[in-house]
Amino acid sequence: MASPERIQSKGRFFAAMTSGLSLFSNAMHRSVNGLLRYEGVEVINPEGEKENAEEEEQRARWKQELISYGEASGEQIKDLLRKKSFKEAITLVDELANEGAMTKEMLSFIHAQVGFLLLFDLQFKEAVDHFLLSENMQPSELFPFIMRDPNRWTLLAPRKRYWGLHPPPTHLENVIDDGLAAIQRAVFLKKAGVDTAVSEEFLLNPPSRADLLESAIENMIRYLQACRERDLAVSVREGVDTLLMYLYRALNRVEDMERLASSENNCIVEELEALLTDSGHLRTLALLYAGKGMSAQALSIWRILAMNYLSSSSHKDQFEETDLQDSSRKFSFGQETAAIEATKILEESSDQELVLQHLGWIADINQVLAVQILISEKRTNLLSPDEVIAAIDPKKVEILQRYLQWLIEDQDSDDTQFHTAYALLLAKSALATSELELSTQDSAGGMPQNEIEVSELGRSSIFASPVRARFQTAILYRRLGQETLVLQILALKLENLEAAEQYCSEIGRPDAYMQLLEMYLDPKDGREPMLKAAVRLLHNHGEMLDPLQVLQKFSPDTPLQVASDTILRILRARQHHHRKGQIMHNLSRALDIDASLARLEQRSRHVQINDESICDSCHARLGTKLFAMYPDDAIVCYKCFRRQGESTSVSGRDFKKEILVNPGWLVTR
Incomplete structure (x- = not known):
């Protein structure tokens, strides 16, 4: 048996050993804490790889911050999140943030963690609200929820597990299926008297899978739309826009798809081609092609759509509308839309082969658009006139005529072939048109229109008579509805005042007369004002002109005595x-x-009425009976009033036919 002294010495030895271990533990704890507080520390992945070293360093810094404001608070937040007490956890986090005990990075971290927990809890709106509050969260972290593995976008998702309180990322359909299964289990457990962490709202009114999936997609769209405004890496931007288009297509939000495709975007067309083609959203695909500079593919789709619009009667955009150039012609709105979109591309294209390839079907829909393509000044290199003229359908005379006019007047072309072809077209148009009959054929050489002859060469016969050529040009412009050009030719070039006034009468609008007056007062090209013509117009059609506007049109140097009598008469008439x-x-x-x-x-x-008053019809005493009084002062009981009506008196007078007029201060009998 050991002596008491030996036992006491052993006790002192173990006590000293325990004290030494405690000091060593405290020292190690202080050294680790000091190491965590050292800003320049390098954190190495335990597996020896450095690809996630930056993420590990960030997590170490968050751990350091957690220690700085107290490990108890961090554990309390985790515990609340595990119990799905999200509101209490956020309240605690806000209090710590307001006290300055939590940095923005840590606050962003916790919002993202709460968002993922809510996402797996099928509370998609609240989850996205927290994602939007997380400034450091990357949109690529949600890519695995949108598209199933494997794909190029899920590879961009960082390997973040946060506090590890939520399952790994998976597709939204899987999240919803697992959540619905958990709700079903919770319903059975509640019947057995076991409490669960599932929301009471879900237990009382279980949601449908379709509603949950729609809500999830809509909120994902809301988050990605907000992320488009952030400064992101190129690859992440591409993923955001491409997956946003994918989600739009899932909800069939056609307007949003086309708006995204027609605006500046980072969509990867190759990833969306098959998707949009299979779902029939060819308009969106065409807009994407056009935005990415793939003109040939976009034009091919617009051509197909134009043909489909013509043959299909069930498309939502299709309805008939009158062509502004020809009131007898109808077109489908869908066709017109396809032609307009194709025109936007061809106006800027310098690829002559591509332009001429698609010019025909656009001209069949709208000839104005075809002309707009040919004379566009947006392209860097002009098209070859010979190739263009050869490609124009001979039946589309107006297109050829407008194109030749553009070459001669705007491009100052001196090619005699173009001038001759243009003159021949003008002559043919004049011979075929009988709508405009001018009274001054004598001033055009004394020849009626049907006797104008054009030789086979046509090089001199038309231009030998400038007046005749201008006369024919006026007929053509009148047919095309170019009112200003017709007035310029008749009033300024031919100086045929009567024909110009007659054309204004056919138009029938006051602004036409005012436009003619402006031409007389300012003929341009250095010519003197045509005051006599202006006075003639004021004398003949002054009632169609506003005197104030007329006075404003006269220049300060114009002698008013020339038109004073006419203007005075107009002013008196208006007064x-x-x-x-x-x-x-x-x-x-x-x-x-x-x-x-x-x-x-x-x-x-x-x-x-007294006891002696009687009905003028049945002569019964009125007493307390209901009675009526006619405008001629006749009094009848209510029974007689119902029988005779309210418009015919006892005397037989019909007040609807014989109106009773009371004399007044203005109206007398």
Whole structure:
């Protein structure tokens, strides 16, 4: 048996050993804490790889911050999140943030963690709200939820597990299926008296899979739309826009798809080609092609759509509308839309083969668009005129004519072939048109239109008579509805004042006369104002012109005595018209006042009934019976009033036919 001294020495030895271990543990704890607080520390992946070293360093820094404001608070937040007490956890986090005990990076970390927990809890709206509050969260972290593995976008997702409180990322359909299974289990457990962490709302009213999937996609769209405004890496931007298009297609949000495709975007077309083609969203695909500079592919789709719009009657965009150039021609709105979109591409394209390849079907839909393509100044290199003229359908005379006019007048072409072809077209148009009949054929050489002859060469016969050529040009412009050009030719070039005024009469609008007056007062090209013509117009059609506008058109140097008599007559006529209108207005107002007074008089009439009063129709005593009084003061009982009606009196007078007029201060009998 050991002596007491030996036992006491052993006790002192173990006590010293325990104290030494405690000191060593405290020292190690202080050294680790000091190491974590050292900003320049390098954190190495335990597996020896450095690809996630930056992420590990960030997690180490967050751990350091957690220690700095107290390990108890961090554990409390984790515990609340494990119990799905999200509101209490966020309240605690906000309090720590307001006290300055938590940095923005840590706050962003916790919001992202809460968002993922809510996402797996099928609370998609609240989850996205927290994702949006997380400034450091990358949109690529949600890519695995949108598209199934394997794909190029899920590889961009960083390997973040946060506190490891939620399952690994998986497709939204899997998240919803697992969540619905958990709700079903919770329902059975609740019947057995076991409490669960599933939301009481889900237990009382379990949601459908379709509603949950739609809600999930809509909120994912909301998050990706917000991320488009952030400064992201190129690859992440491509993923955001491409997957946003994928989600739009899932909900069949066609307008959003086309809006995204037509705006500046980072979509990867190769990833969306098969998807949009299979789902039939060819318009969106064409807009994507055009935005990425793939003109040939975009034009091919627009051509297919134009043909489909023509043959299909079930498309939502299809309805008939009248062509502005030809009221007898109808076109489908879908066709017109396809042609307009194709025109936008071809206007900027310098690929002559591509332009001429698609010019035909656009011209079949709208010839104005075809001309717009040919004369576009947006392209860097002009098209070859010979190739263009050869490609134009001979039946499309207006296209060829407008193109030749552009070459001659705008491009100052001196090629005699173009001038001759243009002259021949003008002559043919003049011979075929009988709508405009001018009264001054003598001034055009004394020849009627049907006797104008064009030789086979046509090089001199048309231009030998400039007046005749301009006459034919006016006919053509009139047919095309170019009012300004017709007036310029008739009034300024031919100086045929009567024909110009007659054309204004056919138009029938005051602005046409004002436009002609402007031409007379400012002929341009250094010519003197045509004052006599202006006076003639004011004398013949002054009632169609506003005197104030007329005076504004005259220049300060114009001698007003030239047109003073005419302007004075216009002013007097308008003053007379104004005063006449005032008189009519005051008379009408007086009649209205007189009628109101008469009506008030009628409503103010009183009648006294006593025991001796009798009905003027049945001669029964009225007593306390209901009675009625006619405008001629006849009194009848209600029974007789119902029998005779309210418009015919006892005397047989019909007040609807024989109106009773009470004398007034203006109206007398």
